[in-house]
Amino acid sequence: MVSEVENVTGSLGGVGAGPGISTAADEDVAGLAAGGVRVEGSAAEESSGRVQRTRLEAWLFRPAEAPREVSPGQFALLVSADENFVWVDLGEYTEGALRDIARPLALHQAAVRIALLPWQRPRVDQFDGQFIASVTIPHIDVEGYRVEASQLDLFVGPNYLVSAHKRPLPFAGEVLARASRSPHLVRLDAAFMLYIVLDETLAYYERLNERMQVEIERMEERALRDTSETFLGDLLRLKRFIFALGQLADQHREVFAAFLRPDFAFVSGHEVEPYFRDLEVRLGRLLDVSLATREAVNGAFDIYVSHVAYRTNQVIKILTLVSTVLLPASVVLALFSATFEGVPEYGLTALFAILATTLAITGVIVFSFRRWGWI
Known part of the structure; x- marks a missing residue:
């Protein structure tokens, strides 16, 4: 019997590879491609033509004990006990590797299908006693002004969280370090681990914004010396590059708002809810800074125009x-x-x-x- 599936964010209609998803996803991909963003394909597309080395790390967290690594064969037994919490990080995976993890953890098949699809805009879907949250992780090439949007899928259920990504996760080490020293993790279970991952995601976006501000300062200094058309082309590519990063960050609004809905029981409660409210506020600040960064590019362009006018x-x-x-x-x-x-x-x-x-x-x-x- 197929259970009911609810798309909490309302960003895409339906689950699986149905028309609702493909149409909306195609529109999103076309919009990002126009902004110079490359998006990753499905698990099958990403693994074809290259040697696939799936990276699997699984950590067990228990009260008054240091985290320790566990094997997939122990998943079913460990997550059945409330005193345990298991975080599974699955990177650069194939379809078979994800399904091998899904079986012992009883991940919903519709959630697995969502993860195996090509990139989609951030979304939250909840199932029977579990849900999947998808966020976008940008991988950037500052020198070439290129952005690749990859998808991080977070499977959340009782006593476990699975983070699945087809590209290396830039902040996996920071997540593990925070989880290891957090006394609230086991007591607040998967909701708090979800908060840690999302918080590090926002921190990663903030670090990218700081790098863009440094790059803008470099372009402003260059504008005082270089009046060539090459500089103008680089400046326009940088502007499109920064706009693409802001566009990717802005797509998370619905996801963060969905966690605070009264009918979203997974993160409800007076202990967990403040953490997710803080995430929404932090996202708002990030978007404000991103907007200011885009405006700063216009400042560099004004310097260029003024310099050209002065030379003339x-x-x-x-x-x-x-x-x-x-x-x-x-x-x-x-x-x-x-x-x-x-x-x-x-x-x-x-x-x-x-x-x-x-x-x-x-x-x-x-x-x-x-x-x-x-x-």
């Missing part, structure tokens, strides 16, 4: 000065080259008169320009 004005100023200085000489030479009866046109007297007049007028003009601060 300097060129025009020099040409104007040269034209002004040469104008009296042209007039004098034109005047003395005219033929008047009785005037010694080509004698030494006329030559010295031409030179003296030209130098005198030019000297007066140059002296006046320097006195006025024009040169």
Whole structure:
């Protein structure tokens, strides 16, 4: 019997590979591709053509004990006891590897199908006694101004959390370190572990934003020296790059809001709810900073335009000065080259008169320009 599945976020219609998901996902992918973002494919697409080395780490957390690694064969027994909590981190997996983990933990098949699909926008789906939350992890190449959006799927159930990702998780070590030293993990169970993972996800986005701010400062310094079209192209690529990061972060609004809904019982309660409310506030601050970062790119562009205008004005100023200085000489030479009866046109007297007049007028003009601060 197939159980009912509810899409909490409402971002995509249906579960599995049905038309609702494919249509919405195609639109999301097309929108991101227009912004220069590459999205990962399905598990089968990502594993084809290369040697797949699935990385599996499983940790058992118990009261008053240090975390220790466990094997998949122990999962079913361990999660059946309330005093245990198991975190499974599955990286660069194949479809078979994910299904091997799903069996002992009784992961819902619809949730497994969601994880195996190509990238989708962040979402939350709940099933019978468990749910899956999908978030986007950007992998960036700052030098090439490229972003790849990968999906982190979090399977959450009683006494366990499975984090599945087709690309290496940049902050897996930080998650384990926080979970190891947190006294609340076993008591608050999977909801608190979910909070730790999402909190580190936001911290990762914040670190990327800081890197972008450093890159913007570098571009602003470059704008004072470089007026070439190459710089303008790099600046426009950086702007699109930062916009793509902000777009990926903004897609998590519905997910974080879904955790605070009264009918979402998995994270309800006076002990857990404040943690997730803090996540929503932190996401709001992240989006504000992301918007400010995008505006800072416009500041770098303004510096570039001002520098180009200044260089142009300097060129025009020099040409104007040269034209002004040469104008009296042209007039004098034109005047003395005219033929008047009785005037010694080509004698030494006329030559010295031409030179003296030209130098005198030019000297007066140059002296006046320097006195006025024009040169």
